Amino acid sequence: MYVTEAGDEIFVIDSHAHVWDARPQNRRNHYGQTFIDTFYGAHVGLTPANRRWDRERFDYYGAQGAATDLFEDGYCDLAVMLPVYLRDFYVNGFNTTELCSTLKDLFPDKVILNGRFDPRDGQMGLDKLEEDFEKFRFNGVKLYTAEWNGVSRGYSLKDPFVAPYLEKCRKLGIRNIHIHKGPTTHPLDYDAFDVRDIDYIATSFPDLNFIVDHCGLPRIDDFCFIAGQEPNVYGGLALVASYIHARPKYFANMMSDLLFFVGPDRLLFGSDYAITSPQWIIEKFMEFEFDEETAQEAGTPLTLEVKRKILGLNAAKLYGVAVPSRFQASAVQ
Template sequence: MIGDAFVVDAVTHAYNLHPSNYRAGRYAESLAQLIFGLHTGFSGDGYRIEQPERFLKDWSVKELARILFVESDIDLAVHHVLPLQTLYSDGLCSLEKTLEIRKLYPDRFLVYAGVDPLRGTAALEELEQQVEALKPSGLKLYPAAWLGESFRHTGWRMDDPTIAFPLFERARKLGIKNIAVHKGLPMGAVPLEPYKVDDIGGAADAFPELNFEIVHGGMAFLDETGMQLSLFPNVYVNLEVTGALIVKRERWFAEALAGLLKWAGPSKIMWGSGTVFCHPQPAIQKFWNDFQLPDDLVSVAGMQVTPEVKRMILGENYARYAGIDIAAAKARIAHDAFSKERANGKPGPYSFREESHGH
């Protein structure tokens, strides 16, 4: 917690960015370098890893957990299986790591399955297998994949009745209610079209009993994203990467947040750090302790970001979205190993040592 705010990080990744994991040559390297560039560009002093070889590695789940629950004020987090097997041998965040997270930290993590809809019936079968193994709280999707020997960047739409709708129908039958899709942030030097948000409404309308979570909400297509929030009760925004802007690009963050608040108020905006893309603590700390909308943006948003609004964004909204009982969650983690270690004071960033830290 930070102050009296219970913090849920709605998206985290134990990336495998090591070059030995690359399958698609320059495309895999380009995306890895983009992630590293976002890290160096948006991380504050003392929280930035300068050496590429220290960042472009295979991050362990224990390292991720320590960053989240000892080095920062996060209480619960969501880890996504990433289905980028055409780029990375393990998809970038593997099913195996997510299974390990499930086993080691059941009280600290929720998990999302992840499949590539362009795989057709194979994606449906894979989803069934992941649901059986993981008991996930949601499904993570990317709007494009790199196909064939030439690794052609190929997009698909969330409102496509042939590609998307069979997957949503299967998710519904399997008990998955929350569908998160990467939007607003192209994965390297690729066509922009798949990352637009104009396809969300068709999915939300066709599947009103499912929730659709726009990941990277507000990074681009701000008014279009806000309009989706206002029109459809089952559309939400996840601030992965967007939230990190507050550390070094505060005006950009403020404009994005004001634009989302303008359309639909605070109740559908959820915090996400994207750790390990960057360390989560500086953004959370600045948002809770220091952030206010400038007066000109208060007039845009129609409100100020009060402590009540901050509590909603940092954790209460996601708890409601995912059916988390905050009081029960607090009780489960109150005396675990992470809470005990954090009670002694937060260590410096990236302090994990495999030989000295076991859970």
């Protein structure tokens, strides 16, 4: 948890975290290097100089390193793990459910482990989803629509082979569908992360929650108007939050738009760990205030109550986490 100078206790859930292995021995080809190179470039460009990692640690930090960064130094009460396999680039996968589970093994009460699926895998993928669910009992999955899969370099959520997977999620009781809709990473294709297929599945599956990770950045406008009409669409602030240091005005403008169109109840804090770490982002977010003009544009001020919701309470509702009463927004009226 984070404690303010006034003694207010803030419950924190990092809703976007990974444990990855990008070491040279795990790279299948040069794309495995260019992918992690892009990530490291973002790390250096967005992270305060005194919080940056060296490249070796960035490639592989392991479960214990993640535990220190998230739970000891990073103020997080829980972390949501979002796997991204990328087996076309990495021999054993980049950030698999199994690798993320090594952190849950260390801290079972602090880790919300999610699964994943690739709907291009047909019946084999449906069987694997059910097998993984029986093993890990997750209630969320991560979709990475620009992931390469053989000759395919991405897919749309409007493709007919997607719906059977969402039906399977519905049947298994998996309600939280995280979808990467943000900037591209070399060599992935920009248009495969286009956010304009979200309304299609959100309307078709109103009983599922669609968490759009990165809020469609840089397509924030598209995301805002889609989420504004679809009550089961949420904004995952990973990467958006990371701009709070290097581009504070840009961050303010994005947050203003998100609060105006989506509101404070459907935005989830995420650090995108380990591209950036939660500690410094949370510190800066708790200190952050809109200027008068931006506050007017947002319509919703960044009060302590709003920050409580974004930093943990909204994610807790989605994942059924019981939050002690002292952390609730009503406690600070």
